[in-house]
Amino acid sequence: MKGKLKDYIYQPEYECLSRSEMENLQSERLRKTVQLVYDNCKPYRAKMDEFKVKPSDIRSVSDLCKLPFTVKHDLREAYPFGFYTAPQRDMVEIHASSGTTGKLTVVGYTQKDIDVWAEIAARSLAMAGVTKDSIVHVAYGYGLFTGGLGAHYGAQKIGASTVPASAGNTIRQLTLLRDFGATHLCCTPSYAIFLGTEIEKAGMNIEDFSLVGGAFGAEPWTYGMRDELERLLRIDALDIYGLSEISGPGVAMECMQKHGSHVQEDHFIPEIIDPDTLEPLPFGSEGELVFTTITKTGQPLIRYRTRDLCTLSDEKCACGRTTVKMSKVKGRSDDMLIIRGVNVFPSQIEAALMNVAGVSPHYMIYVDRVNNLDVMEIDIELDGNLSPDRVSDVESIKKKVETEVNSYIGLSAKIKLCESGSIRRSEGKAVRVIDRREQ
Ligand code: DLL
Numbered sequence: 001m002k003g004k005l006k007d008y009i010y011q012p013e014y015e016c017l018s019r020s021e022m023e024n025l026q027s028e029r030l031r032k033t034v035q036l037v038y039d040n041c042k043p044y045r046a047k048m049d050e051f052k053v054k055p056s057d058i059r060s061v062s063d064l065c066k067l068p069f070t071v072k073h074d075l076r077e078a079y080p081f082g083f084y085t086a087p088q089r090d091m092v093e094i095h096a097s098s099g100t101t102g103k104l105t106v107v108g109y110t111q112k113d114i115d116v117w118a119e120i121a122a123r124s125l126a127m128a129g130v131t132k133d134s135i136v137h138v139a140y141g142y143g144l145f146t147g148g149l150g151a152h153y154g155a156q157k158i159g160a161s162t163v164p165a166s167a168g169n170t171i172r173q174l175t176l177l178r179d180f181g182a183t184h185l186c187c188t189p190s191y192a193i194f195l196g197t198e199i200e201k202a203g204m205n206i207e208d209f210s211l212v213g214g215a216f217g218a219e220p221w222t223y224g225m226r227d228e229l230e231r232l233l234r235i236d237a238l239d240i241y242g243l244s245e246i247s248g249p250g251v252a253m254e255c256m257q258k259h260g261s262h263v264q265e266d267h268f269i270p271e272i273i274d275p276d277t278l279e280p281l282p283f284g285s286e287g288e289l290v291f292t293t294i295t296k297t298g299q300p301l302i303r304y305r306t307r308d309l310c311t312l313s314d315e316k317c318a319c320g321r322t323t324v325k326m327s328k329v330k331g332r333s334d335d336m337l338i339i340r341g342v343n344v345f346p347s348q349i350e351a352a353l354m355n356v357a358g359v360s361p362h363y364m365i366y367v368d369r370v371n372n373l374d375v376m377e378i379d380i381e382l383d384g385n386l387s388p389d390r391v392s393d394v395e396s397i398k399k400k401v402e403t404e405v406n407s408y409i410g411l412s413a414k415i416k417l418c419e420s421g422s423i424r425r426s427e428g429k430a431v432r433v434i435d436r437r438e439q
Contacts, residue, residue, distance in 0.1 A: 145244075
């Protein structure tokens, strides 16, 4: 690695390039990536042949629009390892996130991919002020979800003391945060607010904490939530964005200007497209965010449609970085919900419900934020032969539904069984989800 540790976590040689320098670097890396996927990944070769585009047609970033898009469905079709471009023996880690029908979206990483991920996570935490002297408390879940390990790799790369607390157990989280003197917290913004509101209730005092900052993401959050979080924990609360398919947390990160997140453009080329026409849109237009990875070796993705809606900006940032910034995510172009940081598709819930005898296919999912935590209630009609008064039947059906939902999506939900015909039918497209959280 170049330079001193200090230089390493802030890398002006990549983060502060002129537009033409960045585009030259991106073009060179794009050419290599396109050749790599064409030579080693059957689905990409087939798609490129279908689009009649050869690796030699892609000379620079301006040729990106000639390439076909990749969507979650493609990864699912090739489940589990069909998008690998390196042999299995070179893969050192495998992560996965939810797919639309219960099949996971799998992501394999070579050691080089893990090194790049650690680098972007380290750069991101550095933007939140993490140094070798910091104590970083990671309360994202560890496991197949990339939050825990991503923040962990980044903090360790900087040389900070890393506390792998993982998710859950609020009192223990608060005790560790206070007693270990954590300077930075990494978790979902809603959980951070919840921790903040629990301090007093736990008989603790914010004065006894040493927190100064944190990197919060994995779910959409508002500027209002930032104000609340900063007030409760007395910190600078910054937005960290990422997705497992592209790498993990750190694909983009907010700097202390708190006005958009810098995309790590030397590793990922961002585009905004119109989700209907699929045409690329200029800076400032709202549309769907698309990424092409240009340094991944195990499972590179070309023009991957994230489904996240936002804008990109090339305006000069006062922090000195010249990388393109993305706005906060304003919504999604599909029906994916993010509940307590977990990606959930309504189709997964439906599949779980349909596994239980005694319920009908009429249901409604309500998502609320209660005490700053997401809660989900599923109202579902019993089938015509059962009435909610038959207490013993109803209790056992309710238990079964709870268990099925939990095992399908890994989240608990409050289940309410209703009389046949009581859930409102829509006249047009069925409305299955009512999300009452503030966005
Ligand atoms: O959520 C990676 C991550 C972990 C990012 C920890 C930040 C912090 P996935 O589970 O694959 O990966 O989910 C990716 O989550 O397409 C967005 O819809 C949403 N998302 C992630 N970060 C943000 C954010 C991780 N800062 C999906 N703001 C993405 C809004 C976010 N949405």
